[in-house]
Amino acid sequence: MFSSECRNDPEPRNGIPTAAFKKGSLANNAQKQPDMNTAHSTLDRMIDRLTTQRVALGWAAGCVAGSPGLVMEIGLGKGRTYDHLRSLFPQRDILVFDMGARVPASLRPDDDRLFLGDFRDTLPAATERFRGAVRLAHADIGSAREDEEDGIRNWIGGLIEPFLAPDALVLSDRPIGAGRRGWEPVDVPGTERWAYHGWRVG
Numbered sequence: 001m002f003s004s005e006c007r008n009d010p011e012p013r014n015g016i017p018t019a020a021f022k023k024g025s026l027a028n029n030a031q032k033q034p035d036m037n038t039a040h041s042t043l044d045r046m047i048d049r050l051t052t053q054r055v056a057l058g059w060a061a062g063c064v065a066g067s068p069g070l071v072m073e074i075g076l077g078k079g080r081t082y083d084h085l086r087s088l089f090p091q092r093d094i095l096v097f098d099m100g101a102r103v104p105a106s107l108r109p110d111d112d113r114l115f116l117g118d119f120r121d122t123l124p125a126a127t128e129r130f131r132g133a134v135r136l137a138h139a140d141i142g143s144a145r146e147d148e149e150d151g152i153r154n155w156i157g158g159l160i161e162p163f164l165a166p167d168a169l170v171l172s173d174r175p176i177g178a179g180r181r182g183w184e185p186v187d188v189p190g191t192e193r194w195a196y197h198g199w200r201v202g
């Protein structure tokens, strides 16, 4: 029988000989992770990231409420934040950019709002149609390895800026506005466990 009381005792080991495993026992994991009680797993980090995004996007929706303009999603990825933006902004059109659309049909934006290809091509190509029309831009562009990001944090802000309406809000998982003239940093809530960045522009 399991006790109905949950206690916080240290986890006991397997209770079987280490030799039962080809690659060693779980005790080896403890050696790789110095403190098993405070280790932050991949699951923990994913939860932190998604929690931050939900708080930040909800906050952004409140910030721009009542100010007209399009929403821009730069980085469709799995469509998670796009789907959330759709629910936060049911009355606004959302322009979506990514290299490809690897999402189920239910998460695929309409063709006239979906811009597939490298940001360095698709953003400039769409600028004239939507110049000054965007109220909120969300750039979720990071990858697991920063050295695979192709310096994106340095160039993406300049490609987004022409789309922005005066006093637009930009949110990003990367510090894309750092040092940009006219980009005023704003404190984004919900970032205690995961970094997120915001700017008022123009």
Ligand SMILES: C[S@@+](CC[C@H](N)C(=O)[O-])C[C@H]1O[C@@H](n2cnc3c(N)ncnc32)[C@H](O)[C@@H]1O
Pocket (backbone or CB within 6 Å): 074, 075, 076, 077, 078, 079, 080, 081, 082, 097, 098, 099, 100, 117, 118, 119, 120, 140, 141, 142, 143, 152
């Ligand atoms: C962090 S993921 C986006 C996650 C997404 N917002 C979600 O919630 O599922 C980043 C996306 O940026 C896209 N990306 C990165 N660099 C790009 C580039 N230079 N041109 C086009 N897309 C790019 C990747 O294809 C990837 O889908």
